[in-house]
Amino acid sequence: MATIRTNRQPMDMERAHIPQGEVHVIPERCKECGFCVGYCPEQVLAFSQEINAKGYHYPVLAEHKEDACVHCGFCNLICPELAIFTVEIARQGGSGSAGSQE
Amino acid sequence: MTATSAVIARDHPNDPLLRSDRFPHILCPGCGIGTVIHCYVEAMAASGVPLDNHVCVSGIGCSGRAAGYVNVDSYHTAHGRAIPFALGIAIHKPELRVTVISGDGDLTAIGGNHFIHAARRNMNLTVVCINNFNYGMTGGQAGPTSPRGSITSTAPKGVHDRPFNLPDLARAAGASFVARWTILHVRQLRDAILRGLQKPGFSFIEALSPCPTNFGRANDLGDGMAEMEVYRQRCRIVQELPGFDELDIDFVDEERPIAVGNFVDIDRHPYQPVGADAFDNVPNGTQRVHHPVGEE
Ligand SMILES: Cc1ncc(C[n+]2csc(CCOP(=O)(O)OP(=O)(O)O)c2C)c(N)n1
Ligand code: SF4
Ligand code: SF4
Ligand code: SF4
Numbered sequence: 001m002a003t004i005r006t007n008r009q010p011m012d013m014e015r016a017h018i019p020q021g022e023v024h025v026i027p028e029r030c031k032e033c034g035f036c037v038g039y040c041p042e043q044v045l046a047f048s049q050e051i052n053a054k055g056y057h058y059p060v061l062a063e064h065k066e067d068a069c070v071h072c073g074f075c076n077l078i079c080p081e082l083a084i085f086t087v088e089i090a091r092q093g094g095s096g097s098a099g100s101q102e
Numbered sequence: 103m104t105a106t107s108a109v110i111a112r113d114h115p116n117d118p119l120l121r122s123d124r125f126p127h128i129l130c131p132g133c134g135i136g137t138v139i140h141c142y143v144e145a146m147a148a149s150g151v152p153l154d155n156h157v158c159v160s161g162i163g164c165s166g167r168a169a170g171y172v173n174v175d176s177y178h179t180a181h182g183r184a185i186p187f188a189l190g191i192a193i194h195k196p197e198l199r200v201t202v203i204s205g206d207g208d209l210t211a212i213g214g215n216h217f218i219h220a221a222r223r224n225m226n227l228t229v230v231c232i233n234n235f236n237y238g239m240t241g242g243q244a245g246p247t248s249p250r251g252s253i254t255s256t257a258p259k260g261v262h263d264r265p266f267n268l269p270d271l272a273r274a275a276g277a278s279f280v281a282r283w284t285i286l287h288v289r290q291l292r293d294a295i296l297r298g299l300q301k302p303g304f305s306f307i308e309a310l311s312p313c314p315t316n317f318g319r320a321n322d323l324g325d326g327m328a329e330m331e332v333y334r335q336r337c338r339i340v341q342e343l344p345g346f347d348e349l350d351i352d353f354v355d356e357e358r359p360i361a362v363g364n365f366v367d368i369d370r371h372p373y374q375p376v377g378a379d380a381f382d383n384v385p386n387g388t389q390r391v392h393h394p395v396g397e398e
C-alpha cells in the first residue's frame with residue numbers, strides 16, 4: 001500500500017488530473033480499528049482527541065493534511081463499519097500536485 | 103495537535119445496499135468481516151444484475167452474520183448448510199444471482215462435503231469464504247484452516263495438523279473461478295467477487311480476515327492492525343495457481359510468503375438440472391477455456 005515515489009517527472013504531469021477528496025466521517029459508527037488511519041496512502045488521517053458514545057477515537061484530518069486527500073477510495077472500502085467515505089471536490093490551491101509530492 | 107475534523111456525516115453512500123438501521127453491527131473492533139460485506143455490496147452494485155435479483159445466503163458463525171446486514175433477499179441458514187440452501191434457490195430460480203458468504207468452519211468443516219460437491223458440479227454460485235483461521239463465534243476453537251503452529255483454545259500448544267488449502271481444494275473439486283485475497287487487498291477482493299458474480303458456474307473467493315478477539319489474541323496479534331501487518335509483510339501476489347506447498351499458510355515459519363491472487367478462471371459448463379434438453383450442447387461434459395488472470 002506504499003505510495004509510489006519517483007524522482008522522474010512523468011511526461012504528462014502538467015495535464016494529469018489528481019482528484020481531491022473531502023473526507024466524511026460518521027463518528028458514531030467507528031470502532032477505532034485503525035485500518036483507514038494506518039493504510040491511507042497519503043497519511044491524511046489521524047485519530048480524534050474526542051471519543052464517540054462507545055468510547056472510540058474516530059478519524060480526523062491530520063495536521064497539514066487538510067487538502068491532501070486524493071479521493072482514492074481506499075479508506076471507504078476498507079472500513080468494516082462504513083464509517084468513512086470521500087467526496088470529490090475541486091482542487092484547492094490550484095497546483096494539481098498530490099499530497100505525496102510535498 | 104491541530105488536527106481538523108472531517109465533515110461529519112450521518113449516512114454512508116452505500117447505506118441503501120445495507121440494512122444500515124442495524125449499524126453499528128455486532129462484529130468486534132478490528133474484525134475483517136465488515137470489510138468483506140462492504141466489498142460484496144460494492145461488487146453487487148457494480149455487477150449489472152438488478153439488486154432484486156441478488157440473493158445472499160450465510161450459515162452460522164460471526165461470518166454468517168453477513169446475510170443479516172445486506173439489503174437484498176438473504177437467508178441465515180443452519181450451521182454448515184448455506185450451500186445446499188443456496189443451491190435450492192439457484193436451481194429453482196436460475197435468474198437469481200446467489201452468493202454464499204460464510205466462515206471457514208461453516209463452509210469447510212461441518213459444510214465441507216457440500217462445498218466440494220457444489221464445486222464438482224459447477225453449480226451457479228459465488229462462494230465467499232471468510233477465513234479467520236478459527237471458529238470465531240464460539241470461542242476460537244481450531245478448525246480445518248487453522249495454520250500449523252497457531253494457538254487456539256483447543257490447541258493451546260499449537261495446531262499440529264496440516265490445514266486445508268482452500269484454493270487448491272476448490273480447484274481440484276472443479277471450481278471455474280478461484281481467488282484468494284486478504285481484506286487489506288480490498289480492491290482486488292471486491293473485483294474478485296465481481297468476477298464471481300459475472301461468471302456462470304462455481305466461483306470461490308477466499309478472504310483472509312482478522313479475528314482479533316480470538317485468533318489474534320491467542321497468537322500475539324493484539325488487534326486487527328497486527329494481523330493486517332502480517333498480511334502486508336507476507337502476502338505475495340501470484341498469477342497462476344501455485345503448488346500445494348506454496349499455498350500453505352504457515353505460522354511456524356514466519357518468513358514464508360502467503361500467496362494471494364486470482365488463481366483460476368476457466369469456462370466449464372455450469373450445472374443444469376436433468377431434463378429433456380439437459381445434455382444438449384454439452385460436449386463431453388467439460389470444455390476448458392482459460393481466461394488469463396492478470397495481476398491487479
Ligand atoms: C450444528 C451446529 N454445530 C455447532 C454449532 C456451534 N457453532 C456455531 S458457529 C460455529 C463455528 C463458526 O466458525 P466459522 O464458520 O469459521 O465462523 P466465524 O465465527 O469464525 O466467522 C460453531 C461450531 C452450531 N451452531 N450448530
Ligand atoms: S480517499 Fe484515499 S487519500 Fe483520501 S483519506 Fe481516504 S485513503 Fe486517504
Ligand atoms: S476504518 Fe472505519 S472503523 Fe476503522 S478506524 Fe477507520 S473509520 Fe473507524
Ligand atoms: S469473534 Fe472474531 S470473527 Fe467474531 S466478530 Fe469478533 S473478531 Fe470477528
Ligand SMILES: [Mg+2]
Pocket residue numbers: 163205206207232233234235236237238
Ligand atoms: Mg472462522
